[in-house]
Amino acid sequence: MSNETLPSWLALTQHEVMAKASHDDVARLNFLTHLNVHLSSQILPGVREVYEQEVKPAIIEATGSEPQDRHQIRSAMLDHPYYQFWSALRRNTMEMRHQVGRGVVLEQIEDIVAKVDALNQGADTLELDDALPIPDNVGLVDIHCQPGCYYEEYFPNDVTVAASYDIGLFVTTAGLLGGLSDGGGQAIAKWLKEQQPGFAPKRILDIGCTIGHNIVPLAEAFPDAEVIAVDVARPSLRYAHARAKALGVNNIRFVQANGEDLSRYADGSFDLISTSMFLHETSHQSMPNILAEIHRLLAPGGVCLHLEQPQYDGMPVFEQFMRDWDTYFNNEPYWGPMHELDLAQMVADSGFGAQPLEQIGLVSLVDESIFGKRSAGDAGEDYGRAPVWNAFLIWKAA
Amino acid sequence: MKATEKISLAAKKAKGARPYFLADKQTEQTLSMVMTLAMELQVANERIASLESLLVQKGVLSQGELDAYQPNKDEVAQRSLATQAFLSRLLRLTQQGKQEMGENPPSMEAIQAILTQTK
Numbered sequence: 001m002s003n004e005t006l007p008s009w010l011a012l013t014q015h016e017v018m019a020k021a022s023h024d025d026v027a028r029l030n031f032l033t034h035l036n037v038h039l040s041s042q043i044l045p046g047v048r049e050v051y052e053q054e055v056k057p058a059i060i061e062a063t064g065s066e067p068q069d070r071h072q073i074r075s076a077m078l079d080h081p082y083y084q085f086w087s088a089l090r091r092n093t094m095e096m097r098h099q100v101g102r103g104v105v106l107e108q109i110e111d112i113v114a115k116v117d118a119l120n121q122g123a124d125t126l127e128l129d130d131a132l133p134i135p136d137n138v139g140l141v142d143i144h145c146q147p148g149c150y151y152e153e154y155f156p157n158d159v160t161v162a163a164s165y166d167i168g169l170f171v172t173t174a175g176l177l178g179g180l181s182d183g184g185g186q187a188i189a190k191w192l193k194e195q196q197p198g199f200a201p202k203r204i205l206d207i208g209c210t211i212g213h214n215i216v217p218l219a220e221a222f223p224d225a226e227v228i229a230v231d232v233a234r235p236s237l238r239y240a241h242a243r244a245k246a247l248g249v250n251n252i253r254f255v256q257a258n259g260e261d262l263s264r265y266a267d268g269s270f271d272l273i274s275t276s277m278f279l280h281e282t283s284h285q286s287m288p289n290i291l292a293e294i295h296r297l298l299a300p301g302g303v304c305l306h307l308e309q310p311q312y313d314g315m316p317v318f319e320q321f322m323r324d325w326d327t328y329f330n331n332e333p334y335w336g337p338m339h340e341l342d343l344a345q346m347v348a349d350s351g352f353g354a355q356p357l358e359q360i361g362l363v364s365l366v367d368e369s370i371f372g373k374r375s376a377g378d379a380g381e382d383y384g385r386a387p388v389w390n391a392f393l394i395w396k397a398a
Numbered sequence: 399m400k401a402t403e404k405i406s407l408a409a410k411k412a413k414g415a416r417p418y419f420l421a422d423k424q425t426e427q428t429l430s431m432v433m434t435l436a437m438e439l440q441v442a443n444e445r446i447a448s449l450e451s452l453l454v455q456k457g458v459l460s461q462g463e464l465d466a467y468q469p470n471k472d473e474v475a476q477r478s479l480a481t482q483a484f485l486s487r488l489l490r491l492t493q494q495g496k497q498e499m500g501e502n503p504p505s506m507e508a509i510q511a512i513l514t515q516t517k
Contacts, residue, residue: 023444023445023448024441024444024445027440027441027444027445028437028441030444031436031437031440031441032437035433035437078419083419084419084420085419085420087417087419088418088419088420088426088429089429089433091416091417091419092426092429092430092433093433095412095430096433096434096437098412099408099409100408102407102408102409102410103404103405103408106399106404106407106408107404109399109404140413140414141412141413141414142412142413142414145412145414146412147410147411147412147413148410149413154399154407155399160407328417329417331412331413331414
């Protein structure tokens with residue numbers, strides 16, 4: 001792919017349970033993908049100019065000092081027509097993605113559910129728990145403005161929200177997550193293989209797996225490992241299980257469970273625990289519980305790896321403000337609070353004790369001939385949506 | 399599920415307060431319509447491009463024939479009228495605003511008063 005053009009949505013791997021998109025639906029998904037890229041590459045740079053040339057000088061004039069924090073900047077920027085219009089377009093584009101995605105899926109939902117059911121039939125690797133409540137961090141708002149979030153069901157055995165999530169990720173990330181939207185999981189697998197060559201986990205746990213897109217590459221990288229992926233969302237797990245089967249991956253057990261209480265698993269029973277873009281969807285109440293469970297579940301010498309966007313600490317306030325857009329305007333209320341946490345302290349308090357938090361930069365690993373290349377600091381960086389991550393690792397003392 | 403139920407369900411609102419950024423909700427709703435219409439226009443363009451490709455592949459058209467096509471005199475005239483009619487529909491409210499100037503029509507209430515007078 002040249003740098004000037006984007007891949008078509010059809011470049012995604014059309015696995016068996018994925019919704020099929022008609023000619024016009026593909027055109028819609030491609031239009032929205034281009035619109036997202038246009039907004040971030042052509043319109044968004046003007047937001048910084050407006051800030052530098054008008055809003056920041058006005059704040060300095062009014063207060064006598066440089067902007068102090070991201071909230072002060074947001075409050076001032078919300079009065080500026082340029083920021084208002086960019087924000088209105090960005091929000092609306094997200095809503096269009098969901099409407100189009102859900103429309104495509106619902107039109108054929110009976111077929112999708114039949115395929116999912118056939119793949120899940122009689123499998124002991126899918127454990128659902130109808131009694132599990134949806135925790136506040138998942139249930140208070142529909143995360144990413146996705147109607148129904150990850151968990152709503154419209155009829156028995158429904159997978160609408162999950163199937164729609166699967167076809168829509170491409171639109172928001174402009175394809176930079178690759179053919180199976182698994183660039184994050186691929187990057188983790190590659191890093192482990194290359195940087196930790198002796199590491200051969202026997203048991204792997206993924207918490208907050210949603211449709212399993214980031215755990216499948218790890219299961220493939222360690223085919224002899226027993227992999228367990230948990231989530232609270234039933235439709236996502238049903239879909240994830242069928243999707244993994246459709247991709248020929250059979251060593252993952254999908255379990256409906258809350259990462260705060262995994263008491264069904266024994267102390268020290270996992271060598272590798274991963275989360276992918278998950279911690280910013282938790283809460284101050286749940287995150288310490290999850291980290292404590294991770295500490296308990298990790299075997300000595302084991303590691304947990306969390307794929308996340310970078311923390312705000314040390315970041316210019318304007319960049320913090322930009323990254324905070326999703327917190328307030330894309331139904332990601334814990335995004336900001338999570339990114340200003342003192343992670344090292346929280347990790348220490350969760351049982352790991354004081355130890356340096358190892359951070360590694362990871363870039364979505366995709367077939368660049370189809371999906372192109374993006375690295376940290378690229379022009380057009382979308383302040384939190386570009387698949388350039390800052391994973392942090394915690395080793396449990398051997 | 400009925401097809402109409404699916405259409406409604408696809409358009410379901412996400413749980414959570416919806417932020418509005420523009421001066422008023424109506425303006426933002428209009429923006430949403432404009433962006434959807436823009437999307438549908440591009441969808442139609444792509445459909446036309448696909449049709450052209452199929453016609454070329456099946457030998458009905460040759461490559462570039464459509465781009466090189468020059469409407470004849472009658473067609474030019476017909477298209478001119480069609481374009482004027484389209485613009486008139488597109489800008490109806492603006493044009494009617496011009497007609498409004500200098501008018502001072504009685505209010506509906508005033509007309510109602512006339513129509514409801516009894517002998």
